[in-house]
Amino acid sequence: MNGEIELSQVTDQLNSGILLLDLQLNIVSWNRFLAVHVNQKLEDVKGKLIFDVFPELPQRWFERKVASVIQLGTPTYCSWEQRHHLFELPHTRPITTDSHFMAQNCSFLPYEQEGKLVGICVLIEDVTDVCHYQSQLKETMKQLELANRIDGLTRIYNRKYWEEALGKEFARAQRYTSELSLIMFDLDHFKKLNDNYGHQCGDLVLIETASRVSSLLRDADVFGRYGGEEFGIVLPQTDQIGALEVAERVRAAISNSPIIFEGKKISFSASVGLATLNSEHKRYEDLISETDSALYRAKSSGRDQICILQKFNKCS
């Protein structure tokens, strides 16, 4: 290869737009990419104000954006992540993506001749693919995050997320010296239920329990499956009296009405332990173990009842 190289032969094959403007924002030149995507010939747009050729541009914003290039001689950028596109151009994946216009990364660069700024070069990159995959990734991440928090069977929080939430509420209650109560309950004779009626029946009871209890709770309460047939409810801003009320409603909601499984009425109940945050609880695990002990006592006192260890020391 010899002689003078005509750079436009190269720039005309780029899959990016190159747009050259003078300082009054009139179009000086563009490459083939833009001619094709705008579907106009360079001769027809040469010398025209950019806003006449691209009426979709936010004029005031654009002028201010370009002002920094002209005054400071520095480049400036516009990413699809903040602004999906500046120029309304078609893209090459109209069938396999849901985006109407080409997603773009635009760069505004100072264009100098002999050390003097004479224009602005706008580079327009097609990032429709990136944008498409990024939104798919975001959607997937959202689903994963949800799956990571939710117990597959009962659709309430799983143990890991529930315990993290308890940890946060515990720290918050300590910091602001606010009330915090914890309820844990365990379905009575659950193993027998499984043995007598099968695991499908057991699963149904678990699902029904989660659903009945969920409907009793406030948005701020955190309800999760702690293990097998054991559940936990974190009650922020709730003292012992308030928590006892909730516990009683939970107990009643579970034992008051049976479920029907294969035509048979099946009754079930739960034993409930309750504890309220006090200065003896140094870690959230201390609160869990106190609640668990109360739950154990409720079991050993005959089941289908609520037990609190501290203060009242009573079983209802």
Add this chain to the structure above:
Amino acid sequence: MAYELNEDQQDCLQELINVAMGQASDQLARYLDTFVFLTVPSIDLVSGKGLSDSLETTEESMAMVSQGFFGYEGIRGEALLVYKHEDSDRIGDLLGYEPDELSVEEQLIDISSILTTTFLNVFATQIENQMSYSAPKLISEMQGKLSEHLKQLSFDWDMALKVNINYQVTDYSFNCEMVLLIPEAAIENIKTVIDRILEEY
């Protein structure tokens, strides 16, 4: 390998940066139509861990914008602009945009790019170089400590030369911090440039 700058090199770099700061501040003042104060920079050598620690002392709740820069002679690095949340509200106003013209994210990116490229362009002229830039990227705008954001960045270096400059626009009670990081591979290159400048004097 020792990356430390000797006393002469440190003084020279400090002086180059001071001059660049002066000119950048002047250009920014004209563009933004208000005074922009840049505080005396600190220049340190930091490790990846040291960087998170040194930035952790600053306030919680921040946004950070990153922009890469590269010039001739292997001068390259990354500029991080760090904002407190209360400052991000005033940027649009400062830049002369109408409130509904652009999002806060876009404002952060715009001001970052302006501060970074204005300063580095002037600095590049000082060392007879010319800078190119990558598009600025908002790293995180979530609530939370910056150190947590930094941990998410994959640091591909052990040591870096860190230049901290604070920008203040008192008329708009706006503050932000620019952290220029030059990774170890480029430190030798900048030392070579500094040594050449020192020889010329």
